[in-house]
Amino acid sequence: MLLHDDRLFPADPVTRGIARRLYAGIRDLPIISPHGHTDPRWFAEDKAFPDPATLFVKPDHYIFRMLYSQGVRLEQLGITRKGGKPAKSDPRAIWKLFASHWHLFRGTPTRLWFEHAASSIFGVNERLTPANADAIYDVIAGKLEQPEFRPRALFERFNIEAISTTEGALDDLKWHDMIRASGWGGKVVTAYRPDSVVDPEFEGFAENLASLGELTGEDVFAWTGYLEAHRKRRAYFKERGATSSDHGHATARTANLSQAEAEKLFAKVVKGKASAEDADLFRGQMLTEMAKMSLDDGLVLQIHPGSFRNHNASLFEAFGRDMGADIPRQTDYVTALKPLLDAVGNEPNLTVIAFTLDETSYSRELAPLAGHYPALKLGPGWWFLDAPEAMLRFRELTTETAGFYNTVGFNDDTRAYLSIPARHDVARRCDCTYLAKLVAEHRLDEDEAAEIAHDLAYRLAKEAYKL
Ligand SMILES: [Zn+2]
Numbered sequence: 001m002l003l004h005d006d007r008l009f010p011a012d013p014v015t016r017g018i019a020r021r022l023y024a025g026i027r028d029l030p031i032i033s034p035h036g037h038t039d040p041r042w043f044a045e046d047k048a049f050p051d052p053a054t055l056f057v058k059p060d061h062y063i064f065r066m067l068y069s070q071g072v073r074l075e076q077l078g079i080t081r082k083g084g085k086p087a088k089s090d091p092r093a094i095w096k097l098f099a100s101h102w103h104l105f106r107g108t109p110t111r112l113w114f115e116h117a118a119s120s121i122f123g124v125n126e127r128l129t130p131a132n133a134d135a136i137y138d139v140i141a142g143k144l145e146q147p148e149f150r151p152r153a154l155f156e157r158f159n160i161e162a163i164s165t166t167e168g169a170l171d172d173l174k175w176h177d178m179i180r181a182s183g184w185g186g187k188v189v190t191a192y193r194p195d196s197v198v199d200p201e202f203e204g205f206a207e208n209l210a211s212l213g214e215l216t217g218e219d220v221f222a223w224t225g226y227l228e229a230h231r232k233r234r235a236y237f238k239e240r241g242a243t244s245s246d247h248g249h250a251t252a253r254t255a256n257l258s259q260a261e262a263e264k265l266f267a268k269v270v271k272g273k274a275s276a277e278d279a280d281l282f283r284g285q286m287l288t289e290m291a292k293m294s295l296d297d298g299l300v301l302q303i304h305p306g307s308f309r310n311h312n313a314s315l316f317e318a319f320g321r322d323m324g325a326d327i328p329r330q331t332d333y334v335t336a337l338k339p340l341l342d343a344v345g346n347e348p349n350l351t352v353i354a355f356t357l358d359e360t361s362y363s364r365e366l367a368p369l370a371g372h373y374p375a376l377k378l379g380p381g382w383w384f385l386d387a388p389e390a391m392l393r394f395r396e397l398t399t400e401t402a403g404f405y406n407t408v409g410f411n412d413d414t415r416a417y418l419s420i421p422a423r424h425d426v427a428r429r430c431d432c433t434y435l436a437k438l439v440a441e442h443r444l445d446e447d448e449a450a451e452i453a454h455d456l457a458y459r460l461a462k463e464a465y466k467l
Contacts, residue, residue, distance in 0.1 A: 027428065051095075246302040331357065362378075431456045
C-alpha cells in the first residue's frame with residue numbers, strides 16, 4: 001500500500017488522535033486553487049492527456065532538476081535544445097529512466113505527490129521500481145485514454161471549486177474564452193502576470209512593449225500611455241475572471257517615485273539605456289503602480305520574489321528558462337516593501353500577498369509586517385518550501401506575530417495538474433498536525449482548532465482571492 005491513512009501525522013498517539021479528528025472534518029472540503037500554472041487549454045479542449053512520461057516527468061522541474069543533479073542529461077528526458085532538432089522522445093524510455101532513478105526522491109515531497117496521484121487516481125499501489133515500470137506505465141496509459149481521465153472529469157473528481165491559471169500580459173486568453181463559451185461549469189480564472197512588459201531585463205522586452213502598444217492602442221513609449229495600457233490589460237483579464245495579478249521579481253524591492261522621476265526612469269527604460277540598478281528600480285516602481293491600480297480594480301497583488309532565475313548559464317544558453325536551475329536567495333522585505341507600504345499599506349480594502357523563498361524572513365520580517373499592515377497578507381510556503389517540514393516551520397515561525405488570519409490558506413502553485421489533490425492533502429494534514437500540537441498543549445480548544453483547520457483549508461483562500 002502506498003498511502004497510509006496516518007501519513008504526516010504526529011508519531012505520538014495523543015497528538016495523532018487529535019490530528020486525525022481535525023483532518024476528518026476537512027478532508028473532503030472542495031479545493032480552492034487560487035494561484036497556479038495549469039494550462040487553460042486542457043480545460044478548453046478537454047482532450048485526453050498524452051502518455052505517463054509527458055504527464056509526470058517532462059513538465060516537472062522538480063523531477064528533472066533532481067535527475068540532472070545525478071548526471072541525467074535533459075535530452076534524455078525528451079527536452080529539446082534551443083534551435084536544435086527535436087530531442088528523441090520515446091515516452092516509455094523516459095518513464096523507465098525515471099523509474100530507475102526513483103530512489104533519488106526518497107523523503108522528498110515529489111515522492112508524496114507522485115504516490116498520491118498514482119494510487120488515488122490510477123489505482124497503482126506498488127512502489128515504482130525498474131522492474132514494474134513497464135506494467136505501471138501500461139496501467140496509467142490505458143486509463144488516460146478513458147473519458148473519466150480527461151481534464152474536466154478530473155477537475156470534478158478532484159472536487160476543485162475554483163482554480164486560477166497565470167497568463168502573461170500579452171496573452172489573448174482565448175482558452176479562457178473557449179472554456180466560458182463551452183457552457184462547462186468548472187470555474188477556471190486567469191491571473192495577470194506582466195513580468196515580460198514590466199521587467200526591462202526580460203528576454204524580448206522591447207518587442208514585448210511594442211506588442212503591448214498594439215494590443216491596447218496606447219502610446220506605451222510614454223509613461224502615462226504605458227500605465228493606461230496596463231489598466232486596459234488588467235480590465236481585459238478581469239473580464240475573464242481574473243481576481244489577482246502576480247509578479248515574479250528577483251527581489252521584493254518596491255519604489256514610490258514622483259511622477260517626474262518615474263517619467264525620467266521610464267524614458268531610460270524605453271531607450272534600452274537602463275542599467276541593472278535602473279531595471280531593479282523600475283520593477284520596484286511598477287509593483288507600487290500595480291498596487292495603486294489594485295485600489296481601483298480590486299485585483300489582489302501577489303509578489304513572488306527571491307528566485308535567482310536561470311542560475312546555470314550554459315543550461316540557460318542551451319535550453320532556455322524554467323529548466324530547474326532557479327535557486328532561492330536571501331531576500332529583504334523590511335526595507336524593500338516600505339515604499340509600497342508607505343503608499344498603500346494602510347488601505348483596508350487592498351490585499352497584497354507576499355511570498356518568500358527565504359524562510360529566515362518569516363519570523364524576522366514577513367510575519368511582523370503582515371501582523372501589522374492591514375493591506376499585507378502572508379502567502380504559504382512556496383516552491384522550495386512546500387515540503388511537510390517547511391509547512392510546519394511556516395506555522396511555527398509566523399503564528400506568533402501574524403496569527404492564522406493574516407495568512408491566506410494554501411496555494412499549490414503548480415503546473416502538475418495531477419499533483420493538485422496531493423498537494424492540498426499534504427497542506428491539510430500538516431496544518432492539522434500543527435493545530436493538534438496546540439490542542440495537546442492546551443493552548444487551543446479542539447473546537448477552535450477545528451474551525452481554524454476549516455479556515456486554512458478553504459475559507460481564507462476563497463476570501464483573500466475573492467473566488
Ligand atoms: Zn506561481
